[in-house]
Amino acid sequence: MCGMLAYAPAGSRAGVALALAVGAAQGASLLLRPREGLIEPEPVRAEEHFSAAELERARAYRRGQRRLGLAALGVETGLLAALTARPPRFLARTRPAAAGAALSVATALAPLPVRVVAHRRAIGVGLVTQSWAGWAVDLAKSSAIGGGIAAAGAALADGLRRRMPRAWWLPGAGAVVGAAGAAIFAAPVLLDPLFNRFRPMTEGPLRRDILELADRAGVRVGEVYVVDASRRTTAANAYVTGLGATKRVVLFDTLVEHFTPDETRLVVAHELAHVRFRDVHRSLAFTALVAPFGAFAVAALAPPRPGAAALPGLALAAGVVAAPVGVVANALSRRVEARADAFALRLTKAPEPFVSFERRITVRNVADPDPPRLLRALFATHPSTVERIGIARGYASGRG
Secondary structure (H helix, E strand, O other): OOHHHOOOOHHHHHHHHHHHHHHHHHHHHHHHOOOOOOOOOOOOOHHHOOOHHHHHHHHHHHHHHHHHHHHHHHHHHHHHHHHHHOOOHHHHOOOHHHHHHHHHHHHHHOOHHHHHHHHHHHHHOOOEOOOHHHHHHHHHHHHHHHHHHHHHHHHHHHHHHHHOOOOOHHHHHHHHHHHHHHHHHHHHHHOHHHHOOEEEOOOOHHHHHHHHHHHHHOOOOOEEEEEOHHHOEOOOOEEEEOOHHHOEEEEEHHHHHHOOHHHHHHHHHHHHHHHHOOHHHHHHHHHHHHHHHHHHHHHHHOOOOOOHHHHHHHHHHHHHHHHHHHHHHHHHHHHHHHHHHHHHHHHHOOHHHHHHHHHHHHHHOOOOOOOOHHHHHHHOOOOOHHHHHHHHHHHHOOOO
8 A cells, every 4th residue: 555655745645545444444344234134114204103392302402412522523623633733842752651641631621511511411301310420430430541541552553653664554453453352352341340330130031031032043141131320321221242151131220120021122132133143243344454444544644753742643643534434334333233123123023012112212312213314324323213113114014
């Protein structure tokens, strides 16, 4: 790749490198996207399942949260751009690891006023139950973890740039893939317990149903846990984590307490589908295929000289590359999630509870069941609620 762009002007070289990264993401998405097991959704209108008041409440809330999220992103980007244009003098005298940690904390704290407003709005609609003190503790924990990761990443990146000035991006891509794999497999064991408490689900009909469902899905599960999500939110969810025989199903306590056993089984069946089809491996494969091109684009966009003063520019370049690649990754994710929905319907044969759950969880999460198409294309990692209800209708009508 270096040879291809050796004689191009700097601006053109960066543009071509970015285009290569996006093209690689498109190619990886086409290679990895599910081609079987999907159900064609039937057309559904949000007004068929939600009242006008529910739709207005959700859309007003989500519209405000999107604006606040974009404002927070603008603050972070603006800070990085300012530090890139005029790096503070003290950065030149700072070790890369310390500079990386400081930069991580600064970008987390700079948009804090905006995030406070977003948090207050979430409390106002009843979505968040956590106290301000608890929220501050979580913020401190996440900032400390992010700072530690940033310190290690900055030290590694600076070391590679000094030792391999022209080709540092290649081992850098390997480091990105390694870090992604470590996060996927270690985070549930090492990080989640720092924020939540887990308890084994007591023996009973629901636990037996979940284990029987896992057996029918061809997924070996060692244990079923309930996590105290209600300490922070009224939202409900479930997930499957672990490796090999240590796989475990984790259910939010809000899911167990507020949804029917049939609805809970559907959520678990959806999560089991991700294990059955190795969707975590699919995500890691996407990262591995795109990382060399993405790292090359970052190298083309970032300041050429190593050192702590170049870290803001490096972080800004990574964000510029991640944005369009993320849009492509989201499209792949939506197709993967649609297949998981189809699998859950076939495994449980329960389209009516599926529709009931989608309606109730959407209202409970104050989510927009049918967001604008452009927003879905850019940011959505799952099909919209109306699309998911359409999948259930397609299954019920025989398309599945």
